[in-house]
Amino acid sequence: MTVAPPSGLWERMKADPQYAPEHLALEAVRRIGPQARAWAERNRARYPQMTPEATADAAIRKFVNHARVSGAISGAAGLPGAVLDMGVLAWTQARMVLYVAAAYGNDPEHADRATDLLVLQRVHKIAETARLALGVAAGRERVDALRRGSQTLLAQVMLRLGLKLAQMAGVRAAKRLVAKAVPGAAVVFGSWANSSATRSLATRAQELYRPRTAIMPPQPR
Template identity: 70%
Template sequence: MTDNPPVGGQPAAPTPQPPVDPPAGSADAPEGPPARLWDRMRDDPQYAPEHLALEAVRRLGPEAEQWADRVRAGQPGISSDALADLAARKFVNLARLSGAVSGAAGLPGAVIDVGVLAWTQARMVLHIAAAYDVDPLHSDRATDLLVLQRVHKVAESARLALGVAAGRERADALFGLGGQRPLGRIMLQLGVRLAQMAGVRAAKRIVAKIVPGAAIVLGTWANSSATRDLAQRSRELYRPRGAALPGPRQP
């Protein structure tokens, strides 16, 4: 997909370049959404969280399942709670690092940062699901992601929005959805939608990239706090009914 042409004779704002994807299955460093997903979200920012949730299940579900199987094989008898705690601690720690992935300033850097954070959180949710033997590849996990990340309040509206996003993916593949809209406006809308999904206010993320030194404070605190809260909600959803839920642990 190509960038929008200059508007009114002025050069268009540069499209942020997402980080290079690490090898599939790597969970030792913050990983951003794949380039194809960035293009899809840029072309359809209104449904960016839905596109991210659909792609996360497709791309990260197998990784989560393989991780759970690998840990269980190496630690026979490990409980589901202990496995979920491993996942939560790993991805809360990665969330702390995600604010420095892009290395870019201003709005483009803020958009990339919240996208990396939302993607990291989606990985965590799917890993916690796998820890409790809930299929991380099932399409219902995309619905779970949108409700857990508070993009939608109830599963019914999340499923409806996912259906719309999936239809727009198919239409984009056939006809293309990219319009002639100012890129700066698109990036702002995309940043707000991804920040909503990641549980971080867009203004904080933008300020963190513009004010020198603020990124360290706001990025570390906001990312880890939002991700820790999401981990607790994920445990509550996937843990078997009637089982006592351990209190939140500090990573």
């Protein structure tokens, strides 16, 4: 079952599309972090023999499947449908990353997870710039500086939002977003693109959160 971003988040992202990835990352940690923590704790209690690696793999399979399904069912509604798909995909990927973090024993509710999301999803190259952007987005929320765009600019806002979410979700080229907005082609392309981008993100998340094993020097014979 795919889950869309909450309506309040959509409003913030539409009002402030330039910082859509940051708003999504902050909301994901707030909403999904507690769910991911509870899920990991339940799994450890029920399956004490299950390794963190196996637990992370189970989460990845679940969310890659969600991404595949969302890509197959959305694109026939033109640009709004394509933007919705990008939002659902970015939200699904954020859920996966937080569940993977929890599987390896990292706190999914920590503020650093929002930074991790933006770097893993290649919105920002380094953690420092990600933290700065998150601070700007959080500040805009606090001072209530967001305003809804006028109806005459709605299409432009939706396109900007779609491109930012596509960047976050790993569907980077503008032509991919356009392809997803074309009925027929979008159904086939969406399923492949969503699952491929999500698998690539999963690999990066595991590399980040997997505990580093010490390399023992060779023993003299």
